[in-house]
Amino acid sequence: MRATWLMGSVRWRITAAATLAVLIVLAVTGGALVAAQRSVLTDNVDEVLHRHSTAIIAALDAGTLPAVISGQGDDESFARVTDVAGREIAATARSLADARLAGSLDSGDGLQTIRSIPGPEFRVLSTTRSGLRVLVGTPLDDVQDSVDALLAGLFVAVPAASLLLAAVVWLLVGRVLRPVEAIRSRVAAMSGSTLDRRVPEPNTRDEIARLARTMNDMLERVETAGARQRRFVADASHELRTPLARIRAQLEVDRAHPEAADVAATQRSVLDEADTLQRLIDDLLLLARADSVREPRQDEPVDLDDVVMDEARRVRGTRPVSVDAGRVSGAQLRGDRDRLARVVRNLLDNAVQHGGPHIVISLREVDGQAELTVADDGAGIPADQHDRVFERFARVDESRTRDAGGSGLGLAIAREIVAAHGGSIVIDPLHRPGVRFVVTLPTGGKTPPPPVS
Template sequence: MERRRFRWFPRGIRLRTTVAATVVVALALLGASVALVALQRQQLISGLTDVARQQGDTIVGEIEEGGIDEVDVGAVKAAVGDSALLQILTPDGTVRTASDDDYLVHPITTSTPPAGDTVVYTVDALPGGAEPFVIVVSGVASPGGVVRVVTAQSLESVERSTTVLVTLLSIGIPLVLVVVAATSSMVVGWALAPVEAIRRHVAGVSTADKDARVPVPTSGDEIARLAETMNSMLARLQASAEAQHRFVADASHELRTPLATIRTTTELATLHPEAMDRDRAAGLVLAETHRLERLVSDLLLLARSDEHGLIMNVEDVDLDDIVTGEIARIRAQGALTVEVDVVSVRVTGDAQHLLRAVRNLMDNAVRFASTTVEVRLGTMNGVAVLDISDDGPGIAGSERERVFERFVRLDDSRERGTGGTGLGLAITREIARAHGGDVQVFTSERGGAHLRLSLPLPLPAGAAAHPPPSAARR
């Protein structure tokens, strides 16, 4: 509906701006022209009215001094000129004298102001005439009653001046509007030239132009900031595309490895059963199937997290129960010494996700520990803190953030051999941040890796709780 409603409006910023500027200036000029014409007309009429009033005052003075019979008609005719008219009306309405012989019989006014008053008005034409006049009627006391002195000035000069002014405005305003439109179009086109250059550049960017950037004007204005924002967006898109590329490549590689092992083992057991023990082949296939299942599960979790955030079934969770359960699982393997310092800690979150995060951290420690894994759980400053340390090779300071990236291995061959996929720590951080916490890496006292999972403790009763922005609840 909105598109249909404004379909008539010009398209294109340059054209719309030019039209809008021209319309605004046209309305302003039209209003100013109307006001100018009205003001000029009023001033001219006022000037002629003053002239007629002065002429009438002169005759009124003569009548007051010597009476109506003492008025010099010849002097009156000479004083008013050809564009004016004078009549002196007796108390009974008879024309006593007039400056124009055509008006010696009929009065040009019916107004009868009292002595000492003056009436001013305009008429479109006098009796028998065709020109507009302004008429001033003054009342003068006399022994026989009120004598009226009528002076009239022709408004023909006003009409001519108004016509000339309107004609000039009718010619000038369109010319001004043409100049305004041309100037607006030129200025807007000049201002939008960098935007058009950005548009053309962006339109020419293809998937092959990973390093393509738009030119940034040196003006330092809004357009320059737009270009900088576009370049930042292109950089983010490039980083996202490269990350997706790496993710797909790594996922394909990780999926291909167990599949290749399963296929090779199956083919060898089928074609050369004497060379492959059945139980050993089944064990290899089962192990690779478990690895494949774990990898697919991790990929699905990350994909869902990227699209909608983690789906959280929020409840009170005894974090110490999860930790002690995982400790028991590690001890059951019997390969490492596990030192424990765990206190009772309850948090709010998704029990399955928290179990997965703790298990990933535990498995990471077991994978690289030489002899000992240390597990500590407690609280600090309103936060639940789980510290898991090992006496393995540790993680260099420059790699402590990179280990949380997907499919990152600090030693590819070693981690593949121990069954890692390079997704465990990435998933752990996703889960921690979905719960409002985080995961950090330090160096343990034994020189190995020290990973710390921190989670917020439940708020006191009555306090408002807000879910983390990255989590979706159900």
């Protein structure tokens, strides 16, 4: 099992590939070296034969060629001069080589290599001059011995060098991959309760260091998301438990004291709490869908000014506040009318709950964007809470009850809907007193600049 794992590892594959590549290169280089050495040594032999043949021809021309030609170099080297009929004019002392090669020579001029049986190969030069044929030859056993010695050395050196390289590559790759294994083992040991751990980061600037930093950034995001999810579940449980506890308490009181029970009042209270639960569950489902995937939305022309005016009239008719909508001008965009109305409604409800008695709404279209603002004259929101108020179940004052502070989902839902429409929602940091929410939505005209929060 371990052998199979090793053979499938990156370390093994890199080592095998590097060793195989070097082995092929060394084998090819060794073959080329052997061929080059054989060629050089054979050229040297040919040069000696040419000099010997030239000397014999010069002696023939001068008429000083003796009947017995002196040999050169190897004991088995030979020289012969014959006429057209094949009669010998002059020759070296009779040798075994001369006898073995006598019947193997070609009739043409030039160099040729002849294998003697038994014995080594011979290199023979044949030259015709003035009707006489001059043959000089020498054995190639020295050349073959030199080539064999080189081959023997290469047969030892090439495998040894390849094994040494394999060991070096194995160690180097293991050293390089050691941080990766440390990252893998650390991540493998993590669980949902140990997301605060981080993988070790090498003190380098290479790809592995960047991988470690990326892993740590991802773990930080996962830890943050997990913390938010746990907080979301806890807050949702609390928000759901509160109305259920009130319903249970009222029903238990009526059951314990039936003679004093006001059935009609209890029914109204239970229905109110049920409505509250229904709204809370709907909000939670909306946010859950926004977390999972981008749910398909309606894409139709929406007159945003009509939506704003409808919500303003709703607030005037149900709440004891004044709503100034005199700065609302025409703005049309494409989107989901019901969800855009939900954004305006949540912002107005937030202003009614936490602001003063006066609310100001404005709407205008600037550079391809619809800019909607909702301002109140209440106590405002501290600057360090401007981002936090858009989180789920967030309340500026944690001591507020649910009835006074709402569920804490309204602004989070507004942000999700605005983001789904390609817009942004922020708090104007310069508005005093109270708070002023600024919503920007693309209208499909001039390309808007990126939102800045």
